[in-house]
Amino acid sequence: xxxxxxxxxxxxxxxxxxxxxxxxxxxxxxxxxxxxxxxxxxxxxxxxxxxxxxxxxxxxxxxxxxxxxxxxxxxxxxxxxxxxxxxxxxxxxxxxxxxxxxxxxxxxxxxxxxxxxxxxxxxxxxxxxxxxxxxxxxxxxxxxxxxxxxxxxxxxxxxxxxxxxxxxxxxxxxxxxxxxxxxxxxxxxxxxxxxxxxxxxxxxxxxxxxxxxxxxxxxxxxxxxxxxxxxxxxxxxxxxxxxxxxxxxxxxxxxxxxxxxxxxxxxxxxxxxxxxxxxxxxxxxxxxxxxxxxxxxxxxxxxxxxxxxxxxxxxxxxxxxxxxxxxxxxxxxxxxxxxxxxxxxxxxxxxxxxxxxxxxxxxxxxxxxxxxxxxxxxxxxxxxxxxxxxxxxxxxxxxxxxxxxxxxxxxxxxxxxxxxxxxxxxxxxxxxxxxxxxxxxxxxxxxxxxxxxxxxxxxxxx
Numbered sequence: 001x002x003x004x005x006x007x008x009x010x011x012x013x014x015x016x017x018x019x020x021x022x023x024x025x026x027x028x029x030x031x032x033x034x035x036x037x038x039x040x041x042x043x044x045x046x047x048x049x050x051x052x053x054x055x056x057x058x059x060x061x062x063x064x065x066x067x068x069x070x071x072x073x074x075x076x077x078x079x080x081x082x083x084x085x086x087x088x089x090x091x092x093x094x095x096x097x098x099x100x101x102x103x104x105x106x107x108x109x110x111x112x113x114x115x116x117x118x119x120x121x122x123x124x125x126x127x128x129x130x131x132x133x134x135x136x137x138x139x140x141x142x143x144x145x146x147x148x149x150x151x152x153x154x155x156x157x158x159x160x161x162x163x164x165x166x167x168x169x170x171x172x173x174x175x176x177x178x179x180x181x182x183x184x185x186x187x188x189x190x191x192x193x194x195x196x197x198x199x200x201x202x203x204x205x206x207x208x209x210x211x212x213x214x215x216x217x218x219x220x221x222x223x224x225x226x227x228x229x230x231x232x233x234x235x236x237x238x239x240x241x242x243x244x245x246x247x248x249x250x251x252x253x254x255x256x257x258x259x260x261x262x263x264x265x266x267x268x269x270x271x272x273x274x275x276x277x278x279x280x281x282x283x284x285x286x287x288x289x290x291x292x293x294x295x296x297x298x299x300x301x302x303x304x305x306x307x308x309x310x311x312x313x314x315x316x317x318x319x320x321x322x323x324x325x326x327x328x329x330x331x332x333x334x335x336x337x338x339x340x341x342x343x344x345x346x347x348x349x350x351x352x353x354x355x356x357x358x359x360x361x362x363x364x365x366x367x368x369x370x371x372x373x374x375x376x377x378x379x380x381x382x383x384x385x386x387x388x389x390x391x392x393x394x395x396x397x398x399x400x401x402x403x404x405x406x407x408x409x410x411x412x413x414x415x416x417x418x419x420x421x422x423x424x425x426x427x428x429x430x431x432x433x434x435x436x437x438x439x440x441x442x443x444x445x446x447x448x449x450x451x452x453x454x455x456x457x458x459x460x461x462x
Contacts (some may be wrong), residue, residue, distance in 0.1 A: 030175055064198075064437055079238055088361065092137075093135055098133045098134075105146055105147070105172055106161075106173040106174065107149075107173075107174045108148075108151060108162075109121040109149075109150050110179055111119060111151065121370065123370070125373035127364040127374065128381075129377050129381075131361070136381055137390065142452075145171060147164075147165060149161035151427065158178070158179070158180035172194045173193055177200070185197075185202070189211060194211070194401070196212045197211070197212070206430045213431050213432065215431075215457060216435060218425070218459060221250065222254075222458045223340035223436045224293035225261055225319040226458055227316070227338070230389060233290040234290040235287075235289055236263060236289060236290060237285075238254055239277070239280070241294060242271045250295065256461070257458050257459065266287060269282070276305035278309065287312060291318065292317045293319075294320070297323075298327055302332055305337070306331070315339050318339070329444065332396050333443075336439045336440060338440050340436055343375070344411060344447070374411070384397065385407070386403060412452070413451050413452045415451075416437060417433070425459050427459055428459075435455050435456075436452075437451070
């Protein structure tokens, strides 16, 4: 696969990620992020003040938040399933408050614009930092103090943010997901500051020496290949929207990655707006497709799933997270549909229960944007666990992250880990996780039985 085609594939996957970000918080309450370039108090101080600024005195919770979700069924890819902890104290453990001089850390968000609303990201990041300051000893024993900035979803805004944070003396710049990730990474590296993002799909970021990407966004394309390999399948159909920016790179990359695990990929290109995909799906079934994967937005995915179900296909259908929304649940029988994603929705997974408990205790919403902010912070804290009590500098941050031991992936499926030693994914050294998650939807569209997919064998270039 050529370098230019590889870049175009990353662009397709990045588009999927940003669509998920833009659509992930339609039901959020009207919250506002801190202003650009503003300095937040040390996160553990927010326990007394609260994210909204109102003075409150948090009280220990006796019970974990009620998820309202049914018990998860055992996944066919997981041997055991641990019960969810019953109380907040079980999840948080014993208090271990950070002390001493606050450690300045930058957190960048795209904020809110006409096109996107990422305003849930910073409050979730602050909640994660407050939890870390109260229960994990902060970083190197010191409380995290955020200096936040919003890019306004422009390259100039991203450049300004890095310049302001560098001037403030931050030891690292964190981010959930940003449309300006390449600029943030490049500017941070130039300033000698490590850049840590929860998600991102860019060859430039993947190869930047001081950049780290916690999640493995490549799983949106190759996750179904790992499933097919686990089940001993030999041929799958990939339904993708028929526009050059999508179908050409997917057509080039999918056969290569699927071929790594002995699975043939049949690319089914369907024109945008096609209301009935039955002919295309029928042709793929006749051509011996044993599984279908769908890459697209919700409207596109609904048409594809309706065609698959109309034809009575008995194999598995696997979709990306952007396929599932209220309209999908209303119009499609989603029971049994499998979803590849970077996070788990299953409350029986301890990391999911912890996320809900932190948001409940410290304030924050529960959506894909909040997940990114929370995960970026908690991942960084876990990656820094081996730092010790010495002086924290940008250089020591990089050294510690490169030397970290595997740690649990925030909001990940049980058993999911990350390790930022630049060896998790050979073709993308900055990625810290070798895998992805997959879960099965019930009839109400809730995810159950989340499990970890190891993508190591799939993500090679021969």
